[in-house]
Amino acid sequence: MVIRVAMNRISPALLSIIILFSMVAGAKARTPALKYPGKSAGGLSVEVPAGWLADQADANVKDRIRRLRDRIRNDLSLIVVVTGHTDTFGSPAENMAIGYYYAHEVANQLTTVSGFPEDRIDIRSAGESGALVNHGGHDAQRLNRRVVVSLASPLEKVIKPLPEPGTNPGRVLILEPRAGTVNRSYQRLTAIVEGDSNTALLTVNGISSLIAVNKSRIESEIVLENGDNLIEVMAWDQSGRFGRDQVKVVYVPPPPQVELTHPVDGDVFNTTISPVIQVNGQIMSKTILRETFLFLNGSPRRIEVDSQGRFSQPIVLIREKNKLRVEALDIFGKTATSPDITVKTINMAPKDMVVFLTWDKPGVDLDLHVWGPEGKHTYYRALDPYDSSEAIPGGALDLDDKDGFGPEVFTLADGPEGIYTIGARYHHSLKGTPCKAQVTVVLHPAEPSRRITRIFGPFTMSPGINSNWTVARVSFPHESFVSGSSQK
Structure with a gap:
């Protein structure tokens, strides 16, 4: 069965519109897989109008298309020839190009919708040479604007190939x-x-x-x-x-570029009020970013980056000299690193212990808890002794992150002697996805000769099941880890 449907003539004045349409429609053009004509295999062929859509064809055409597809799958000696025909308006050169364009559109439908193998399709144009009607206006010549899909056996060296x-x-x-x-x-x-x-x-x-x-x-x-x-x-x-x-x-694509806008190298911060500062910057990337890390004194932590590549990450300064660096990785494995910068602190009270809680999924809220001697408990509802009498004397939850990847940070200076239990909890009000948590405990971070660093995790946490994690127990003034990484 042959179906012929009218389609408006493409004139030179509409070429710019055609270009836009072809990009939107995704009409796939192919350099002919076989750069020579072939001998007709006879029998099975189908003719469709220019601009034909496979999913809108009637049952008879779909059946013939399916039979063509099955035939070429079962006989590797055959190719599918897709030939575009035009009306007689315009120049022969223009009509040859338009014929190829018609054929490209139909070939794209055959491969993306009807399941034809792309490497077995030969795109051709007959231009106006195969016109069925040589007179009349655009409507009268609608029968000429068509595409013929047929089978052929290639005859290499018999017919002169395309250049x-x-x-x-x-x-x-x-x-x-x-x-x-x-x-x-x-x-x-x-x-x-x-x-x-x-x-x-x-x-x-x-x-x-x-x-x-x-x-x-x-x-x-x-x-x-x-x-x-x-x-x-x-x-x-x-x-x-x-x-x-x-x-x-x-x-x-060029690798990403990282720019730190705050702080700048050599900045000095007075930590009397708060040891927390904000690290701001932007990542310029032509590709999608996979992950971004902020390194504070050599310790990495994942940070969030918005759609414009901007980031704003709070950190806690725990030394008199602190080194910062941001590193970005794109989906192709290319990395970019900001220059190392050093920021200093003044009036920094010596810390006996600093605890960092981080996790690997955005939109998750984990809470850091520290239980001290005499039943004291520092967490998001008891940030420090000035905020609540429940909090541990000398301790403070300096950073309570409710989004991103953390961190939550607890610091202790001149706290009471005894056992300190460190734990993490998945916030009860959220029904989020599981995440992997990690806790870093640093004893005497500002004193290299006494500094001890231990990393616990990663530990999978989720709402309900595994929502609590008892990380470690530390003894002061013995400065020793009694236990670590047990599940509660």
Whole structure:
């Protein structure tokens, strides 16, 4: 069964609209898998209107398409020939380009919707040479605007193949971009098309567009994908002579760049009021970021970055000299690191113990708890002795993070003697996803000769089950770990 439906003629005045449509619709153009015509396999073929959509075809056409697909799957000696036909309006060169455009659209439907193997499809154009109606207006010639899908057996060396890219550089020559590696996805295409061609077919990674030739020159904006990109220009002159050129361009995105805006190297902070400062900056990246870490005195912690690459992370300064650095990793494994900066503190009270709680999932709220001698308890409802009599004397929850990846930070200076129990809890009001928590305990962080650092975890925590984690028990003034990493 043959279906013919009217479709408006594509005129040169609408070429810019065609270009936009082809990019939106994703009409896939292919350099012919077999660069030579073939001998008809006979029998099974189907004719569809230009602009045909596979999912809107009637049952008879779908059945013939399915039979074509099954035939080519079972007989590896066959190829699928997709030939575009146009009406007789316009020049022969323009109609050859439009015929290819029609064929590209249908071939895309066959591969993406109907399941045809892409490497067995041969794209061709008959232009206006196969017109069924040679008179009348656009409506009268609607039967001419069609695509024929058929089977063929390739006959290499029997019929002259299409010219290879670059064999006729005087007719079609791509000037920009040049073959090689670039670090920008946006590129401007410039090509020379000699002769009297007024229409060409531009193909970038299988996406085709009809484009006008202005004074033997083509200019267009293109966007490259990560990795290899094949760019091809095909054109026909008024006598039907064919030329093409292609280049292969490799797009390698530049690595991210990290900028720290606060603090700056050499800043001095008075910690009498609070040891907490804010680290601000931005990551400039052409690619998606996988993860970002802030390093404080060599200890890493994951931080959140917004859609613009900005970050603002609170930290607790625990030494007189503190080194900061931010490192970003994109999805391609490329890293970028900010310069190391050093910030100093004044009026820093010596700390006996500092505890950091971090986790690996955003949108999770874990709470750090420390139980001290005499039943004292420091947590988000008892931040320090000034906030609540329940809190541990000499202790403080300096940072209570309710979002991001933490940290929550507890510090202790001149606390009472006895056993301190460190724990983490998944906040009871949330029904979030499981996460992996990690706790770092540092004894005497500002005294290198006495400093002891222990890391506990990662420990999987989730609402309900495993919502509590008893991390470690530390004895003062013995400065020893009684136990660690047990589950409560």
